[in-house]
Amino acid sequence: QKEVEQNSGPLSVPEGAIASLNCTYSDRGSQSFFWYRQYSGKSPELIMSIYSNGDKEDGRFTAQLNKASQYVSLLIRDSQPSDSATYLCALTSGSARQLTFGSGTQLTVLP
């Protein structure tokens, strides 16, 4: 079982819709969770971090964490074509300081 699982997609949503990206993980000791956005051919950029159960909102982005169910999700409201990218879920667990990444979900927002 992979440590961090994401649906690879592609996920397509129309402009203005809500895009929902999901990530599950296997290590119950995981503590810190991150969502990175990666445009084609570019490096990842951090868009959200979440450390405790519940929702965290930042503009059009909302991260949701449920440690009991071992999933973290990212909602993008009012999706724009510029949101089209691959979204990577990452986490740290235990005493490890390095991140473990999922394989990413490719999102396409259709104009």
Place this chain on the structure above:
Amino acid sequence: DGGITQSPKYLFRKEGQNVTLSCEQNLNHDAMYWYRQDPGQGLRLIYYSQIVNDFQKGDIAEGYSVSREKKESFPLTVTSAQKNPTAFYLCASSLRTASGANVLTFGAGSRLTVL
């Protein structure tokens, strides 16, 4: 502006050659990392360094070597022992937040192609 500089952006290597990818940061971060990304896949950790003159193997260290002689620099050498080196290589550094988590900042990446 603070950031991470990777060079070269594109690199072509013949089989049997060693190549070195440069990574320099002026963010005053203690920790630095090298990741490899293959098409359609996530990032896999090659090596990381928490402090100068110390580094640890990541998940896929075979065929790679690093050094950390200065805080600002963490070069990666792809040796001829790496059988499938064609990939996108990403260098990162991290700042430890108040919560204890490491927030990574990435360089622009180096794309290595073996001819």
